[in-house]
Amino acid sequence: MIIQGLPRTVKQVIVPPIKCQGIKTKLVKFILSNISWNGKGRWIEPFLGSGAVLFNVQPERALLNDVNPHIIRLYQMIYDGSLSPEQVRLYLTTEGKKLLSNGEDHYYLIRECFNRTRNPLDFIFLNRSCFNGVMRFNSKGEFNVPFCRKPDRFRQSYITKIVNQISQVRRIMQGKEWVFFTGDWREVLSNVDVDDFVYLDPPYIGRHTDYYQEWSEDDAEDLARVVRNLPCGFALSMWKENKYRLNQHIEFYWNGLIERTFTHFYHVGSTENLRNSMEEALLIKHGYETVLIETTKSDKPIQLEFALHEQAG
Numbered sequence: 001m002i003i004q005g006l007p008r009t010v011k012q013v014i015v016p017p018i019k020c021q022g023i024k025t026k027l028v029k030f031i032l033s034n035i036s037w038n039g040k041g042r043w044i045e046p047f048l049g050s051g052a053v054l055f056n057v058q059p060e061r062a063l064l065n066d067v068n069p070h071i072i073r074l075y076q077m078i079y080d081g082s083l084s085p086e087q088v089r090l091y092l093t094t095e096g097k098k099l100l101s102n103g104e105d106h107y108y109l110i111r112e113c114f115n116r117t118r119n120p121l122d123f124i125f126l127n128r129s130c131f132n133g134v135m136r137f138n139s140k141g142e143f144n145v146p147f148c149r150k151p152d153r154f155r156q157s158y159i160t161k162i163v164n165q166i167s168q169v170r171r172i173m174q175g176k177e178w179v180f181f182t183g184d185w186r187e188v189l190s191n192v193d194v195d196d197f198v199y200l201d202p203p204y205i206g207r208h209t210d211y212y213q214e215w216s217e218d219d220a221e222d223l224a225r226v227v228r229n230l231p232c233g234f235a236l237s238m239w240k241e242n243k244y245r246l247n248q249h250i251e252f253y254w255n256g257l258i259e260r261t262f263t264h265f266y267h268v269g270s271t272e273n274l275r276n277s278m279e280e281a282l283l284i285k286h287g288y289e290t291v292l293i294e295t296t297k298s299d300k301p302i303q304l305e306f307a308l309h310e311q312a313g
């Protein structure tokens with residue numbers, strides 16, 4: 001068996017077939033180039049979300065968890081072959097045509113159906129045609145995001161894009177020893193070995209959080225306590241600062257770790273110059289961070305960008 005660990009240079013980021021708030025596609029290169037792990041144990045993600053980080057790490061062995069059962073069911077079915085890319089294409093083509101002729105009524109019909117049957121195909125449909133690609137549920141566990149208001153959402157090219165994303169993650173999963181689990185992060189972290197590596201991306205306190213269940217201050221405190229006592233390496237993603245606020249939780253719960261930061265920009269209006277910046281942090285257990293090498297500008301490796309932001313915690 002070839003043991004592949006980290007850091008990893010990602011040339012082309014793998015984009016997962018589902019979207020969720022806090023998706024790390026834009027941060028994957030930053031995350032994977034800053035973690036040092038020998039790859040001998042399991043890659044553990046207690047807060048899997050879309051799986052953007054996982055699909056770019058592509059570990060041989062993994063333990064993957066989310067409290068949201070729809071995410072886990074979908075990936076489990078792709079993993080064991082009970083949901084194929086061809087089925088998704090057929091379904092999206094049929095339902096996409098109905099959406100085009102019936103408009104939002106059809107979206108809400110699928111939403112109602114999904115909330116009764118939990119069909120993973122409906123889940124993909126809703127995830128890829130809801131407003132802003134967010135995943136939000138009410139207190140009864142019902143998906144409640146409104147329609148994106150584009151009846152022609154499932155054009156042929158869009159369907160092909162989604163189907164290709166499913167085929168790609170299926171190829172990545174093939175032959176790998178991955179275990180999927182639906183539950184609370186506590187259960188997953190109670191069974192961790194020295195060689196494992198845990199990547200944590202919990203919901204952000206103080207920002208929009210209603211993914212599937214509430215994320216409280218108690219959860220955050222508990223998580224920090226449990227994670228600090230893990231026998232293996234770990235890294236945690238957390239927003240650090242934007243124009244308006246500094247995330248106090250980093251100092252409060254996660255001080256003393258290696259801190260690497262990365263600034264990215266997002267648009268707040270239609271014109272190019274209306275941009276806000278957001279600083280994201282990766283907090284890493286000592287000994288599991290990459291060593292940053294100083295190089296000349298002409299020989300600039302990807303890590304130099306991160307070296308500019310680096311601060312030891």
Ligand SMILES: C[S@@+](CC[C@H](N)C(=O)[O-])C[C@H]1O[C@@H](n2cnc3c(N)ncnc32)[C@H](O)[C@@H]1O
Pocket residue numbers: 020021022023024025046047048049050051052053065066067068183184185186201202203204211212213214215
């Ligand atoms: C910030 S998102 C993860 C995003 C992911 N890294 C990505 O790139 O798409 C946080 C995830 O934690 C899950 N979650 C929330 N509370 C949880 C809990 N108590 N235990 C396990 N997962 C939980 C949410 O359902 C959500 O998918």
